Amino acid sequence: MFPAGPLLMRVLCVVLALTSSLAAADDYLTELVAAASARSLHQDPQWQALLHYKARAGLFGLRSLADDSRFFNAPDGKTNPQAELAATLAAFFSTDAETAEQQNPQCRFMARYQWLKATLSFDANRLPEQPCARFHAWREKLDPERITLVFASAYLNNPSSAYGHTLLRVDRVGQADNTSLLAYAISYAARADDTNALLFGLKGLFGGYNGTYAMSPYYQKVAEYNDFENRDLWEYELALTPAEIERILAHVWELGPINFDYFFFDENCAYQLLLLLDVARPSLALADEFPLWAIPADTIRAVAQIPGLVRRTVFRPSRSTVLKTRIAGMDAGQIERALALARIGTPLDPPSMASAPAAELDLAYDYLDYRRERGDLQGPEVAQRLRALLSARSKLDEPGELSIPTPAVRPEQGHRSGRIGLTLGRLEGHAFQELRLRPAYHDLLDAQAGFLAGSQIDFFNVVLRHANDSGQVALERFDIAHVVSLSLRDSLLKPTAWSAYFGADRLRKGDGTEGMRGRITVMGGQAYGLTNCCQWHLLAGGDIQGSKRLEDGYAAGGGAKAGVQVDLSAAWRVAAGVRYFHYFLGEEHTAREARLEARLTLSTDWALRFEAAEQRELGARSTTVSATLYRHF
Amino acid sequence: MKLRTKLFVALVSLSSSAGVMAAGENNVGSCGWGSKLFAGQSGIFPQAFAGITNLSFGNQTFAISSGTSGCTQDGAVSSSWQTALFIDGNKEKLARDISRGQGETLDSLAKLLGVSDNDKAHLYLTARQNFDRIFPSAQASTDDILQGFQQVLAQDDTLKVYTAKL
Numbered sequence A: 001m002f003p004a005g006p007l008l009m010r011v012l013c014v015v016l017a018l019t020s021s022l023a024a025a026d027d028y029l030t031e032l033v034a035a036a037s038a039r040s041l042h043q044d045p046q047w048q049a050l051l052h053y054k055a056r057a058g059l060f061g062l063r064s065l066a067d068d069s070r071f072f073n074a075p076d077g078k079t080n081p082q083a084e085l086a087a088t089l090a091a092f093f094s095t096d097a098e099t100a101e102q103q104n105p106q107c108r109f110m111a112r113y114q115w116l117k118a119t120l121s122f123d124a125n126r127l128p129e130q131p132c133a134r135f136h137a138w139r140e141k142l143d144p145e146r147i148t149l150v151f152a153s154a155y156l157n158n159p160s161s162a163y164g165h166t167l168l169r170v171d172r173v174g175q176a177d178n179t180s181l182l183a184y185a186i187s188y189a190a191r192a193d194d195t196n197a198l199l200f201g202l203k204g205l206f207g208g209y210n211g212t213y214a215m216s217p218y219y220q221k222v223a224e225y226n227d228f229e230n231r232d233l234w235e236y237e238l239a240l241t242p243a244e245i246e247r248i249l250a251h252v253w254e255l256g257p258i259n260f261d262y263f264f265f266d267e268n269c270a271y272q273l274l275l276l277l278d279v280a281r282p283s284l285a286l287a288d289e290f291p292l293w294a295i296p297a298d299t300i301r302a303v304a305q306i307p308g309l310v311r312r313t314v315f316r317p318s319r320s321t322v323l324k325t326r327i328a329g330m331d332a333g334q335i336e337r338a339l340a341l342a343r344i345g346t347p348l349d350p351p352s353m354a355s356a357p358a359a360e361l362d363l364a365y366d367y368l369d370y371r372r373e374r375g376d377l378q379g380p381e382v383a384q385r386l387r388a389l390l391s392a393r394s395k396l397d398e399p400g401e402l403s404i405p406t407p408a409v410r411p412e413q414g415h416r417s418g419r420i421g422l423t424l425g426r427l428e429g430h431a432f433q434e435l436r437l438r439p440a441y442h443d444l445l446d447a448q449a450g451f452l453a454g455s456q457i458d459f460f461n462v463v464l465r466h467a468n469d470s471g472q473v474a475l476e477r478f479d480i481a482h483v484v485s486l487s488l489r490d491s492l493l494k495p496t497a498w499s500a501y502f503g504a505d506r507l508r509k510g511d512g513t514e515g516m517r518g519r520i521t522v523m524g525g526q527a528y529g530l531t532n533c534c535q536w537h538l539l540a541g542g543d544i545q546g547s548k549r550l551e552d553g554y555a556a557g558g559g560a561k562a563g564v565q566v567d568l569s570a571a572w573r574v575a576a577g578v579r580y581f582h583y584f585l586g587e588e589h590t591a592r593e594a595r596l597e598a599r600l601t602l603s604t605d606w607a608l609r610f611e612a613a614e615q616r617e618l619g620a621r622s623t624t625v626s627a628t629l630y631r632h633f
Numbered sequence B: 001m002k003l004r005t006k007l008f009v010a011l012v013s014l015s016s017s018a019g020v021m022a023a024g025e026n027n028v029g030s031c032g033w034g035s036k037l038f039a040g041q042s043g044i045f046p047q048a049f050a051g052i053t054n055l056s057f058g059n060q061t062f063a064i065s066s067g068t069s070g071c072t073q074d075g076a077v078s079s080s081w082q083t084a085l086f087i088d089g090n091k092e093k094l095a096r097d098i099s100r101g102q103g104e105t106l107d108s109l110a111k112l113l114g115v116s117d118n119d120k121a122h123l124y125l126t127a128r129q130n131f132d133r134i135f136p137s138a139q140a141s142t143d144d145i146l147q148g149f150q151q152v153l154a155q156d157d158t159l160k161v162y163t164a165k166l
Helices: A006-038 A045-050 A081-091 A110-120 A133-142 A177-182 A197-205 A218-228 A242-255 A269-280 A296-304 A319-328 A332-342 A350-354 A358-374 A380-394 B002-013 B079-089 B091-100 B104-113 B117-129 B142-154 B160-165
Strands: A144-152 A165-172 A184-191 A209-217 A233-238 A260-262 A310-316 A419-427 A430-438 A440-442 A455-467 A473-485 A497-508 A514-530 A534-546 A554-567 A572-586 A589-603 A606-617 A620-632 B028-030
Touching (some): A165 A218, A165 A269, A184 A218, A218 A233, A242 A269, A269 A296, A332 A350, A350 A380, A358 A380, A534 A572, B079 B091, B117 B142, B142 B160
Antiparallel strands (some): A184 A209, A233 A310, A430 A455, A440 A455, A497 A514, A514 A534, A534 A554, A589 A606, A606 A620
């Protein structure tokens, strides 16, 4: 042997040490993997929750809902929980140092690391713990004490918001209700950049978009939902333990840049947040309650039904709710003067502002700011007037705090989203029975409590009719979508009422022929409310129908509809309406309908409905009366 | 109509770019929130909510005199930027609350400044009485507001201790 110099000795020593430490690491890894396997940790609900493994309808076995290779350490991690666990353990042995661009796997998969470390009792001598400075700095900034689930009520003018939206808020230590703006909010949303509404709709429905989790200051969310979109916010404070809160946050850290395929119906914002809650406490198994679709209000209901999980609720009114409360406490003269103060186009009149009382200045400001926020009014003149109003207000020593009543019924306390009904009826004296099934969501005659007033969102309403005469069961109607928004106009706010229908129903002609007809109807107009009485509306629009039974196969035309709704009591609502359409293309004809409906609420999820309608179209005149027992589920 | 469409689309994007957590990517030194629309746009009251449209990183919305390289780390705001960013993102509501001498936005600012419970009433009163100084014009920028606030606090014996966090 040649003489081994000191340097060579040192090199050999280092090499030997490295090899043995690698071997030691290998040994320890083997041990850990064996321990995990012996305890079937890959089947543990916590591991399943952390990796978002679900057995989705139609697929065999488990698949992770994450659609991003960065979420997995094993090549088959998406479908193989055991391989993923072993590969994750292996990844933890990495000694990669943390940089601004990269993290060590222990840090990147912080929730997994924390759980596996506790469950397998990692030996820090054999598996050194990485410092993870970025994670700890982030977590410290959050300063978490509580988690609050926030529900933004329905917003009909944006299809993806029609059912509401949910997000989580990380409440800080020592945070009070009046400083909740300073909290951070965690939200899941689609990254959509299509301006074409149809493309947007299709991609949103069928997973064409990526969804990601993101964090932003809560005040930004409040401005987005409360102010810009005018939605009431409901905040549900959750009773999660400190350990559960840590787990959610560590998991949110893991999810940061990970892409999920966004599906409007089933893997949407509400569903993804349930996955977060399941990570905190796998025994909740909230996400499993929504195998097919997740409507945000339903997910809130699922959370609220867990005993003790919701500690308290806070209502945060939208701008329009605030405005409505203001004018409810003022007389016509005050409102008129306030509107004058807010009027753009007239010269600024400091003396009249200086002598105006606080309530009028407050209404003037809130109203003008509301219009500006909506984009109705813009420009330096608006800015000047707003500032002038506030300047005048600042001279008054009057806090003028407005107390907004919290609605008696919360969104999750209203009727359930699905509805099934059994009908007995007569068409021109001929008896029939119907089975009606509507998976979602709410119409103008359902019990209104907990829902956006004047709103209707019906999806995939199916009616099957059995006629005694023929003894046959046939499809009577299939309403794919019927969305109505009858927002009421008042002295301040002038929204447009509208309705859109897309579906098919059975047409019956005077000569006895009948068949299915597809139809699209779009209408717009106005709706008004008379205090404590009723609402009425007038809409006009166009209608296109297609059917083999129609001459030329189709008919197109325009018309109008007028209706009134009266709440006779808490349980009784009555609605009457007339509709007149003239079709001048295809099979020319006129269609008229007069309708009277009444609903009797039996309980939150049970109701009776009575309908009487007279229709004249295509040479047929028919009178239908019916009674339906509805159950929401 | 075009604005509506853009906003409609942007609404869906929601917070997709804002404050994305950087469990793998670089997110140091970005100042992605705050109102980008404020930049180059005059008026204390912007015309549309800036946070939704056109989110992007690395845009400073107002002049930084302190010279720090960035205001967020992995989506969480660094303390030296918190007050400034909060004011920048809540200008109108802050002005409204100050003019009325009460409100949630004002309470939140007081919390950021570390104002003790005893001093809050005095702060609110002083701010309200100096509204015109803090918000000197309809075109006031966040810098103007910060400066105005600083001056008002500095001149008050009880409140000058709170200028540290401005």
